[in-house]
Amino acid sequence: xxxxxxxxxxxxxxxxxxxxxxxxxxxxxxxxxxxxxxxxxxxxxxxxxxxxxxxxxxxxxxxxxxxxxxxxxxxxxxxxxxxxxxxxxxxxxxxxxxxxxxxxxxxxxxxxxxxxxxxxxxxxxxxxxxxxxxxxxxxxxxxxxxxxxxxxxxxxxxxxxxxxxxxxxxxxxxxxxxxxxxxxxxxxxxxxxxxxxxxxxxxxxxxxxxxxxxxxxxxxxxxxxxxxxxxxxxxxxxxxxxxxxxxxxxxxxxxxxxxxxxxxxxxxxxxxxxxxxxxxxxxxxxxxxxxxxxxxxxxxxxxxxxxxxxxxxxxxxxxxxxxxxxxxxxxxxxxxxxxxxxxxxxxxxxxxxxxxxxxxxxxxxxxxxxxxxxxxxxxxxxxxxxxxxxxxxxxxxxxxxxxxxxxxxxxxxxxxxxxx
Numbered sequence: 001x002x003x004x005x006x007x008x009x010x011x012x013x014x015x016x017x018x019x020x021x022x023x024x025x026x027x028x029x030x031x032x033x034x035x036x037x038x039x040x041x042x043x044x045x046x047x048x049x050x051x052x053x054x055x056x057x058x059x060x061x062x063x064x065x066x067x068x069x070x071x072x073x074x075x076x077x078x079x080x081x082x083x084x085x086x087x088x089x090x091x092x093x094x095x096x097x098x099x100x101x102x103x104x105x106x107x108x109x110x111x112x113x114x115x116x117x118x119x120x121x122x123x124x125x126x127x128x129x130x131x132x133x134x135x136x137x138x139x140x141x142x143x144x145x146x147x148x149x150x151x152x153x154x155x156x157x158x159x160x161x162x163x164x165x166x167x168x169x170x171x172x173x174x175x176x177x178x179x180x181x182x183x184x185x186x187x188x189x190x191x192x193x194x195x196x197x198x199x200x201x202x203x204x205x206x207x208x209x210x211x212x213x214x215x216x217x218x219x220x221x222x223x224x225x226x227x228x229x230x231x232x233x234x235x236x237x238x239x240x241x242x243x244x245x246x247x248x249x250x251x252x253x254x255x256x257x258x259x260x261x262x263x264x265x266x267x268x269x270x271x272x273x274x275x276x277x278x279x280x281x282x283x284x285x286x287x288x289x290x291x292x293x294x295x296x297x298x299x300x301x302x303x304x305x306x307x308x309x310x311x312x313x314x315x316x317x318x319x320x321x322x323x324x325x326x327x328x329x330x331x332x333x334x335x336x337x338x339x340x341x342x343x344x345x346x347x348x349x350x351x352x353x354x355x356x357x358x359x360x361x362x363x364x365x366x367x368x369x370x371x372x373x374x375x376x377x378x379x380x381x382x383x384x385x386x387x388x389x390x391x392x393x394x395x396x397x398x399x400x401x402x403x404x405x406x407x408x409x410x411x412x413x414x415x416x417x418x419x420x
Contacts, residue, residue: 013167014040019146019181020174021045024303024320026129028172030072031328033136035420036335041138046145055122056279057200058239060314062117063110064406065321067417074128081124083229084115086211092384103387106401116405119226156298170342171299177289179305185296193287196221197249198311199242201281206273208236219375220244222312223267249283290362294355295347307358310365318406325412326353332420
């Protein structure tokens with residue numbers, strides 16, 4: 001596995017430098033290099049070497065993203081550690097309600113034998129992509145931040161914090177929702193805070209989950225239980241994404257462990273037997289952030305650098321993979337035609353492809369959060385009627401499943417499982 005190389009610093013020039021070695025950055029580099037081996041591609045990441053191995057979280061990977069990972073040659077390594085989501089149920093209730101009626105259920109397949117999503121440990125996803133990057137000869141420079149960059153002529157000069165300079169034709173910013181590169185490029189954002197925080201932890205439980213995911217809409221915010229692969233000793237696990245008001249989330253995470261487990265049990269219930277928290281819970285503030293532009297001369301934003309949305313629909317990472325697939329397709333096609341891959345007219349195609357879908361998803365998650373994260377009687381009646389109607393309309397349910405799986409119209413080739 002490639003952990004850190006410095007070859008890229010001594011090269012006369014790169015074609016693409018990706019800033020950020022998370023899943024989106026790694027997938028972008030791998031997608032480009034696999035499709036066009038002649039492109040000189042490198043990654044630079046501010047995180048210390050090995051920091052990714054300490055990530056104990058898991059992510060929901062939609063069917064389309066699984067197809068892309070398979071096309072990139074990494075899904076075979078991930079699949080043994082992935083848990084298929086075979087069913088999903090949605091409830092709408094108060095935390096004090098003794099019974100939570102199920103308003104909506106989804107079977108978990110978009111095609112026979114193909115679940116609409118899998119739960120994958122972040123370490124497994126990151127590790128498989130890093131292995132692939134190493135096999136493709138992609139240099140990864142770790143523990144060094146991008147300090148600045150200048151565009152001019154046919155390239156961009158990137159200055160690293162250790163004093164090194166790299167030249168490239170294109171800079172891809174995949175450095176997270178608080179992207180420094182986005183700020184350096186002068187790209188503004190539409191942004192607001194929800195006053196909520198998401199609590200994430202892993203729960204061990206007695207009985208198997210049978211691949212079922214649940215999302216309970218509670219007044220402070222959604223509470224989701226997502227099935228994980230059992231551990232090697234057979235212990236059953238689920239991932240929790242628990243949204244609370246920010247001040248309450250902070251109290252829960254920083255307070256007494258017994259109080260946290262009691263509050264967790266109130267929401268999780270005992271349908272899977274006795275439960276225990278298997279790792280240290282963490283919380284992060286929730287908000288909506290959408291870049292006003294996804295591109296600038298010689299720079300393209302991808303993943304959370306371009307958009308950060310509410311986790312209510314579980315689509316944040318999958319939006320990032322859509323960015324990767326679209327950007328790779330645009331860049332590869334431009335390179336095949338002999339065009340300048342960093343030219344603004346080339347990058348504009350990527351922006352046109354991705355920006356509307358991203359804004360649409362941002363608005364959708366914003367509306368869902370405002371509609372369901374409250375205890376207003378008339379709204380509760382309207383939303384429960386709406387969920388009930390969807391439950392009784394198979395075609396509409398199929399449409400929502402395909403949307404959740406990432407298999408919507410105008411899908412990039414990689415997300416269809418096709419080579420670029």
